Amino acid sequence: MTATPPPAVADMAGAPTAALAVRAEGRARGPQLSPRAAFLLRRIGRLLVSLVVVVVASFFLVHLVPGDPVRAALGIQASPELVAATRTELGLDKPIPVQFLDYVTNLLRGDFGDSIRTGRPVAETIGQRFPATVTLGVLSFLVALLAAVPIGIGAAVALQRPGRKLADALISGTLGMLIAVPGFLLAVGLIALFAVQLRWLPAAGWGSPQDAVLPILALALGPLAYLARIVQVEMSGVLGATYMTTARAKRLPGRLVYLRHALPNIITASLTVSGLLLSGMIAGTVLIETIFAIPGMGGVMVPAVGAKDYPIVQGLVIVYALIILGVNLIVDLILVTVDPRSSITEG
């Protein structure tokens, strides 16, 4: 009997946080709870814990700053009276646990405080800028997802045929280049080509559909290439699996073999990575918004960080975190529904 060689000593994958389906057999929590329900509860539990961590971290942001945060925000010229007044206004003279309590109760009421520089309510600023960021993020994500899956599948199928060394080199070369270039550099390149040289598209602004093309491309191309590569690898793995040989043995028509047998098996991996990518793209919006002068949250975040405008940074950190946690939860929900094996996962 052939002994199988050992698995390669440890793979290189970092572990995404989204649920990784583990094929365990029946280790449900208790008799009443279905495995899926238990899993969902665990996920929501983790989301709440993450939220707490973020709120706490965000609160301590101010207090971790070496020196006097208020003076740092107002600048050296600010008069002592102004500094003292601002301190009181920000509630920084109260004991810390009280401050934390105030902070949390305010948050729950939707009050994120006021910007130190402009004095305007943070919630208002965030509210105004939220739509642009979300639009940019969601559109880019959809572009990446809808393009990457067919490309990845096509690449895997193409590699099956003879003469594939050239195809392999071309495909991985192109994808590799796109992955290597970060979003903001792509943006610079795209602007230089399409806005400066060719003058086809605008380099800044956010109002008409044309304005959206370059930002979305810049944000989506890198993740697109990455996702396509993952889909390709997954698909290659699937195509080599024994159950595909079984499907071939049944002499089913080619299209049926791919659509019904291969496709469902790459969904889990693709979804998991998509979730990660979306989180990364949310962060990418910060840079892209800055470059293209898009009126989103990133456009406020960067100056606020530079100027140490804490209330804005705190508020934005929480909002960004909420978006990311929400996205992860949705991905987990879809995974649980779609993948029959993901009823039990690691806690």
Next chain:
Amino acid sequence: MNALEIDRLSVRYGRATVVDDVSLVVPAGRTLGLVGESGSGKSTIAAAVVGLVTPASGAVRVGGVMASGHGAAARAARRRLQLVFQDPFSALDPRMTIGDSIAEALRASGKTFSRDARVDRVRELLSLVHLDPDRAGDTPAAFSGGQRQRVTIARALAGEPSVLIADEVTSALDVSVQGAILNLLRELQERFGLSMLFISHNLAVVRYISDEIAVMRHGRIVESGPTEQLLAAPTEAYTLDLLDAVPVLGVRMTTE
């Protein structure tokens, strides 16, 4: 004096009882075969006996000395037991030479070795298992499955054990190689007066090498006794089932 006594051993994984109140005896210089199917708990017994897994209750005695529990004396007694693993591919560190892997096990003997003595001893052990001593500097990748199994046996011998525990040592090998390994184990046993606990799911192999057999199922001992007796006249239904299910060369199998 029995080489190995397992006294009412129980092992739990979480809430499941994997080994349930098992008592076994390996007489000195003899081989006890432990046979069972997957999930019977036989490999867990091996792990518990050498201390890789903590038993929930029960005792293990080696040559009369308590080997389960904490303390230096128990640890020393456990060193008298050595384990030979099933999968020759994962049982050796791929980045260490086989000489180093064997040398690492010398500490279990309780003796200290100078560098030269260590090299000599490794060479000696390699020739005991009929491998070329000059290959001590090779890594496991340079050896075939059967040869690696010999290396793991040499490693087990390095600890100068009184009891050898062989856990499915032939299951990953081709038929023609199995025989050579079994012969080797027999030879070493006779030469060094080793006692052996031989664990396997293959009834024919267990029959060949064991003086006594114990049958396990779902964590419990179903039946035990001298080999010929047990196989000629089993008393338990499960044992009969097991015997019936083993295909015999050239005999049409009954399947209903």
Next chain:
Amino acid sequence: MTWRSRLLSPSGIAAAVGVLLFLFVAIAGGSIFLAAAETSNVPARLLPPSLEHPFGTDDLGRDIFARVLVAARVSLLLTLGATAVSTVGGIAYGLIAVILPRHVRRLATGLLDILLAFPWLLMVLFFTVIWGASATSAMFAIGISGIPFMARLVYNLASSVSGRDYVRAARVVGVGPFGILVRHILPNIANPLFVNAAATASVTLLSFAGLSFLGLGVQAPEYDWGRLLQDGITRIYVNPLAAIGPGIAVVLAGLVFTFVSEALADTRGGGRGAVARRALGAVSPTRRARGAVASRAGAAPGEPIAEIADLRVAFATADGGEVERVRGVSVRIQPGEVVGIVGESGSGKSLTAMALAGLLGPDARIDTSTHRFDGIDMTRPLTAADRSTLGVELGMVFQDPLTSLNPALTIGRQLTEVPEVHLKMSRGAARAHATAALEAVGIADAARRLGQYPHQFSGGMRQRAMIGQALTGRPKLIIADEPTTALDVTVQRQVMGVLRRAQRDTGAAIVFISHDIALVSAFCDRVLVMKDGIVVEELDAERIREDATHPYSRALLACLPDMTSDRTRPLPVIPPEVAASALAEEVGV
């Protein structure tokens, strides 16, 4: 992989060249180009690119190209610093987490997973607010933000190694936790760690550029590539190269790190190529028929149901050569007969069976003089009618039913396919058919079971389902490749019973492949013994021991321990001159 082969690979060469280039620029570039980079020359301000100023000049007349080269040192040093912070922190956290007791460990990894959910940029901005915007604080911010990823990686690697048998073996002989860490875990995780550290360096470099670009990294009057980018983009309409130039430098440096990472890797292409290459029965869509054959006659009476003659199967080797794994095998299966193929590793028995079924992938080079199944000439492209026939009349049962049944589809979906597609049954009729098939193989509550997934069946039940799948057609031949190897012997007996019943009920022939000679002889009518790609002997199953004349067959039968072997004597061994070449060095010692 030896160092030489790694260095001489494409990524190795690219990495070496890149590293040398950047080292030179970082060390020497500062001195050579400093003057041009820092001397203001206002009359020469904002010049477009030219030979003298490849990237043009900035608003103070300084040569941008020179500035890019001088900035290399700062950029690279900060990157290495941040990478070091991530790597050291990650290793420390990851290794400590492995040693921790169970409950604390779950807290540690839980925290990691929470941190990993957040993109690095947000964490970096978080720290930047706390420490203020400067080069060193940015370095630490980026470094610390990279720790969770590294820590998770180290933890995963170390965990997996500590579960290996050789670590357990070391514990048994008395090696302590620290010894295990140093002797076993670290050497075995070192390679993937280096690979990822290099990849992290690449990402860190890009992050730094991004941060400085936002004005939150290196502060004026110092400059790195990110700051040069920031300067450049304000003038992008006037002189695009002012921004593109630093951009190119960033991308190139990132690529060099990536090449280093790939060159260091033990596994080629990170598994991508390996995965695509390993597929033995890789799927390629069945080619469309060219010209339909008029009508199907089927096999004439007295003709074998399947036959293959002078079969040769060869595969390409890594160094461009070819190795022949089946070297001239002829097999004929009469309708209704049960034929066993027996052999050890490297005998080619599975390949022969797959070739008989016409299921070898494009990787295999196949050569036969005859290949027929039920009247169909399998050496020619198949028509649609041929494919239907094959789908209906040929059933396969593989070794591991968990991977041979599609885990993403219900049993019902998989068992109704052949009736629906080839027998043109309606969905309802197909389901009834499938239910009957499951009942025929002894699965209780069959109708409900149709809606379940393979992982909800036990191993024995899955194999029964595979056999049932073959029964949903009208099988004339069932090929079973090691179908019971992964099963307990009592379950094996039940599954063999199912197989036998299926054979009796349908009159199908069976080709049964196994390494277990006793099993094959107990189940089959006729046994083919294979060794090193050829059939050495054909024997009648019930008289297998008496009739064997070939030295290999005799030796194989002799060395098999069974319930009647002589317990007092050593087991016979196969002499090396007779042994299968794959195993020759094993035996006779």
